[in-house]
Amino acid sequence: MDKKQVAEILEEIGTLLELKGEISFKFQAYFRAARSIDALTDEIDVYVKEGRLREIPGVGEGLAEKITELVTTGKLKYLEELKKSFPESLFQLLQIQGLGPKKVKVLYEKLKIKSVADLEKAARAGTLSNLDGFGEKTSENILKGIEHLKKHSGYSLYSNALAEAEKIITHLSKHPKTIRISIAGSLRRHKEIIRDLDILVSSKNPEAIMETFTTLDSVETVTAKGETKSSVLLKSGIQVDLRVVTDTEFPYALHHFTGSKEHNTAMRARAKQMEMKMNEYGLFKEPSDKLIPCKDEEEIFEKLDLSYIPPELRENMGEIEAGARRAVPLLIEEKDIRGVFHTHSLYSDGAATIEDMAKEAQRLGLKYIGLSDHSRSAAYAHGMEPERIKKQWKEIDEINKRLKGIRILKGSEVDILGDGSLDYDNAILAELDFVIVSVHSRFTMSETEMTKRIIKAIQNKYTTMLGHMTGRLLLGREGYHINHKEIFQAAKDYGVIIELNANPHRFDVDWRYGRDLKELEIKVSINPDAHKVDGIADYRFGVGIARKGWLEKKDVFNTMGLEQIMKFL
């Protein structure tokens, strides 16, 4: 049983306890432990074997015992008992907007409602309003919630969420009553997938802003509208929350609504320790309740005796401790990127000519672009036979002569075949400036086999970097099973770079491994995996993910200038 499964089970227990009506501190302890376990980089069985479970924040005597039972036997008596009181199908009901544990409990106990289907039937029949605390409006909202649940998965890719947010920001920033405006929430923290959008505005006239916001063309329904907060569902299915505060409150509110929830909780606890109180309206001295003036987020951190913590790091994964030690890394920035690798052209499955791709890279201020069309086995992507790649080299030479200020590097995204060998022979590989090796087939191998396969490819002396390490497609498919530790060790031993694929569908390698890579001094290359001209700029998303993974300029391969890159290659 891996840490993800353990975390899910703890969360399940927490939810069951919540349904049961246990005090919040008890079930929240389960949620907290679940989050810390999910955030571990080592596997959970290591902690069990070495008896180190209690080192995990939020895991005490009781949970350590339960986790040990879970990991060693694969089962947990306590959970089996709990499950007897509530059927698992109730969890679906909790997905419905406006339904929490208390209401779900009533629905189950009074009306024997066990599933979304049961609930829909009851709501339509009008039987819900007989229950205490359920009125006409509640039934209506439940039906709306079910409708929404059916239509939308609930998550969006980062890039799509950003595009929606920017449209709203553009609109609201033109509003004469807007003073300051910012994206907040998980989008500002650059999470890889986004559930809803948070936007913060400061204004002297909140009502006017709310009115404009709730009547935007892109709004499907308004789910809440108050003096300081409104929520809407966009036609695209994304939920947007808007908060409006005074301009004095803006920095505190920005910090608050950027989150994460876990980061905020830890920050408030710190404030409390320092005899201060923190909420979205300010930082206050206790017990006088006097506001501690801060003009921006930087000052808030300062007052709490912390270095500035960039939004991407605010996951309560060690950033506050780092802030206290003045050890927050100076994160990589967009301007540090000097060139990109992993781009495709018409020679394989790309949609643009080599020259157009190069010109776009140049327009973005880059100094080099590494072209890497697919190798021959990649029939799905018009992989190139050796004759065709030789033709491509000629074209690259010719364009390089003509274009000034940008250099096209000759590379390939070479398939890692089933047995770990590469899809071109050494004669071709030796001629290339760089070689990205990637898995594009036989995804369902066992972890052991897949790890062995990838390590064999890493050991090839022509391999420069490993492409999209897990092959995951966000909101699409799970990655293949690998042992990342063994792969990282091999990458270190053989001097191979690990790609951070910046395509918003991938963001692979996961940012959670950033600090492992950094510790091992493995270089990361932020690669757009561009298949068309406007895909090249995706490297910017990758920079956000790299920042989230605590990476600095020195950790990233393509922050090097052309000369250094060529020397390395």
Add this chain to the structure above:
DNA sequence: GCCGTTTTCGGCCCGACTGTTTTCAGTCG
């Protein structure tokens, strides 16, 4: 159920909005 440079017991972050109520519980972030 966890945790401790105020505590080994008694705390545990805090506020907005809705709907169903007459003063607040539930939900959400």
